[in-house]
Structures are given as structure tokens and as C-alpha cells.
Amino acid sequence: MKNLIRLLVIGLGLVLLSGCNGDPRSARGFRLPDGDAEAGLEAFIDMECNQCHTVRGEELPIIPGQDPPYFELGGEVTRVKTYGELVTSIINPSHKLATGYAKEVIAVGDESKMEVYNEFMTVQQLTDIVMFLQTHYDVRIPEHRYPTYPYP
Template sequence: MSGCDRGPKSPRGFRLPEGDAVKGQQAFIALKCYTCHKVEGVELPAPTAFSLTLGGESGRVKTYGELVTSVINPSHVLSEKYQKELTDTKESPMPTFNHVMTVEQMIDLVAFLQPRYKLVLPDYQYLGP
């Protein structure tokens, strides 16, 4: 595990409440995520800008924390493929939605996307009775 797993910025203990995957799919369409993304196993309008499939085993996202981070902070980890194409910028071509996306939409989007990935949930330590 990396050094980021300890200290005050550690993702330990982070967990969103249960979301609604159906509403998540609606948010995915309302926020126009589909213009750049297909989603493994889901019928959506055809992408127009990029065509990056979310989910499956080939995704870069491997943990729950990474999935949430990719939605609210897309430039935090750029996929290698895009890093090569975007040599003069460290910004993701994916815009941030933080000023328009509600917290509820974010939670629902994660509920919608999570089952499409093979994700690892964050650990928590059981300190005993």
C-alpha cells in the first residue's frame, strides 16, 4: 500500500451512503457524461466527444476511492493513455461537475457505476469491543 494510506489525508473511513443506481443513470444522462463515456453493459445515447468505456476489468479505476475521485477530481490521476496525448497539460479533458452536480447525484452516480467495475471497498479497522 502507498504512503497516502496514512495520516490525516488518508482515505480510511471514507464511505458514501447507499445511492440509487437508477437515479445515477438519470444523472449520467442529465449531466451529459454519456457524450464521452459508454458504460459496460448499459444502453445509453451514443458518445459524441470521447468514447471511453467505464467499468469492466480494463478500467484504471480499481478502488471505491478512485471511482469517487475520478468523478469529483478527474485530474487527480490521469490515465496514462491521456497523459501521452496531453503532453502540455496535466488537466484531464474531463470537466469538473462540482459546481452543477448535487451530492445526491454524485452518490447515485457512484451507485450506478460501482457495480460495473471490480472494485475494492475501503478497509476499516475493527478495534474490538
């Protein structure tokens, strides 16, 4: 029993230590400068993100020849879409695919169908687009109703 406790204490210590050292690939400390939402809308249209996306609450020009499905960005979500998540979805779309769609609709295998813009999108455009998109997400905490006895 004593040995077991000793092992647990050592194990816990190791876990804590590894947390302190940190993963060199961690995003901790990552912060881009704030962008400008209006310039973000312009960049969104310049980059033709509206080929595949609509944005809740925004009338975007239709690109002729493009067929739906469009993937809506913005709208109600149950938790804040973080800056890091939005940046990642734009510069590394296959890292974590959007939820709420059948996988075959949004990806080929594990690869997102989204184009990669990294060769030509400027950092300024990226930060502006993130600022623009963030203003279109609306966090709604779902209301939980617990049934009370007697059940209706």
C-alpha cells in the same frame, strides 16, 4: 554495529509512530452513504457524462454532434474499482488519470480533459453515479500460465 542496530530500532519506531498519528489529509474514515444505481443511470445521462463516456453493457443515448473517442467505463478490470477511486475520478479527475490511454488523448498537460461538475453535481447524484458505475465493473483475475519444460 550496536549503534547501527540502535539507529535501525529508532528509525523503525519513528516510522510506526508516524503511521499511528496519520496524515490529516488521509481518506481514512471517509464514507458516503450508498447510492441508488438506477438513479445513477439517470444522473449520468442528465449530467451528459455520455458526451465522452460509454458504459460497458449499457445502451446510452448518443448526444448529437459528439465525436468519439469515447472513454469506456466499466468492463473487465483486474482488481476492484474502489468506491474511493470512483468518487475521486469524478470530483478530482486530474488527481490520477485513467490508465490504458495515451496521455495526450485524455489530458492537456497534467489536466484531465474531463469536465469538473463540483459546482452543480449534488452529493446524491455523486453517490448514485458511483453505485451505477460500480455495478458495471467485472473483476477478472488474469490467469497465469507458467511454461513447463520442454517448451512447446
